[in-house]
């Protein structure tokens with residue numbers, strides 16, 4: 001047995017765990033500096049080697065490498081030794097999302113300012129649920145929300161809260177929509193009483209191309225995924241206002257109660273933006289809660305050339321915006337905004353130990369009242385540090401640069417012989433296309449493209465996405481990285497051609 005309290009000379013006592021925490025004592029300060037040093041030394045070494053988006057193994061190889069790693073030791077070991085040991089099985093078996101040819105998903109390279117902020121966030125480890133666990137952070141989050149609501153043109157009484165991302169924000173939007181409708185329509189308090197008996201008549205409208213979390217939220221909210229009625233899209237994958245009117249009329253005729261309309265600002269595949277101004281009108285005329293899922297496209301508030309595409313968003317009842325996409329923040333970082341802050345009454349519960357009502361009377365802000373989670377990270381800080389140090393001008397330049405590269409890529413694909421591009425004039429920065437040499441059967445084309453995507457990844461040439469459009473396989477570039485240039489895209493397309501024609505030869509596909 002060793003004693004925990006050891007007297008060290010006169011007044012300073014030290015404790016057996018002093019080197020494990022960051023604190024004012026000499027051991028804590030020294031240990032902190034050492035771990036930061038070890039981590040940065042190791043990561044700079046590993047990153048300097050990342051000349052390809054992926055240099056790791058195939059799925060079964062990676063699984064084996066990781067299953068060989070010991071998950072715990074009894075005696076502990078130094079961080080430096082551990083980093084050495086996991087270098088090959090773990091550190092190098094990861095996608096390098098900051099590589100110029102990592103252009104698959106809405107998965108961004110994190111800004112250095114965000115990485116630095118993460119160190120501060122985790123060192124303080126504030127929890128945003130109650131004022132006494134977050135103190136100054138509560139007000140930073142509030143100010144950041146005020147900055148955002150102002151940028152989005154929301155009202156004087158708007159409000160918001162940071163969330164884990166788009167899925168949670170969409171869920172919150174539909175939660176508030178559901179509860180405010182039930183209260184207005186039936187005088188039903190869903191928080192206390194649960195759903196009213198006629199809940200099966202409640203319907204949510206969104207486009208066919210809206211994010212799947214609309215259905216998922218409806219299901220989690222007890223309405224069922226079948227409560228979501230999808231509206232047709234036009235040739236640009238934007239919600240059709242004509243069909244929206246038709247669907248609302250159909251629902252009214254059959255005795256259903258449409259209560260929410262979701263507009264998407266930046267669909268996941270095509271980056272298309274629904275006609276937000278017209279949708280706001282339709283919602284207003286029909287008494288629908290208007291939620292805008294701007295998880296992807298919300299970053300247009302920073303753009304010089306594309307900000308007008310957000311017109312209409314200021315009329316939304318609620319907005320989803322993600323910062324771990326086009327705002328380049330480390331995961332996770334998102335926000336949920338409402339035009340009328342009073343709607344947060346539907347997320348408010350009081351716990352005597354955490355956020356007693358007496359606190360509110362004294363003017364103490366406990367942000368848990370506005371959130372669907374309790375313990376919550378201080379993610380607002382990353383956005384704050386980035387907006388301050390990078391500056392909104394450079395943010396605009398970065399985002400606008402990705403739009404230029406997206407348009408150049410679409411043009412390049414148009415000009416090439418063996419490719420077919422679906423969105424010649426991308427609204428945001430995704431390009432959906434495929435390798436499609438003439439005279440090859442549809443089934444073979446689909447298989448070719450599936451195989452090309454996989455080979456590009458496994459051989460470390462590029463990380464690109466694949467998706468299904470109608471029943472066909474397409475490839476997709478999501479051009480979030482402002483360091484990606486048209487030359488990178490050109491090189492990927494050349495690799496695709498080589499891989500594609502090789503595959504045709506080895507499979508003896510006849511043209």
Ligand SMILES: *Cc1c(COP(=O)(O)O)cnc(C)c1O
Nearest residue numbers: 165166167168211266268295296
């Ligand atoms: C990414 C995305 C979501 C989901 O957001 P998460 O942050 O992944 O939870 C929802 N809607 C749209 C349009 C998205 O692009």
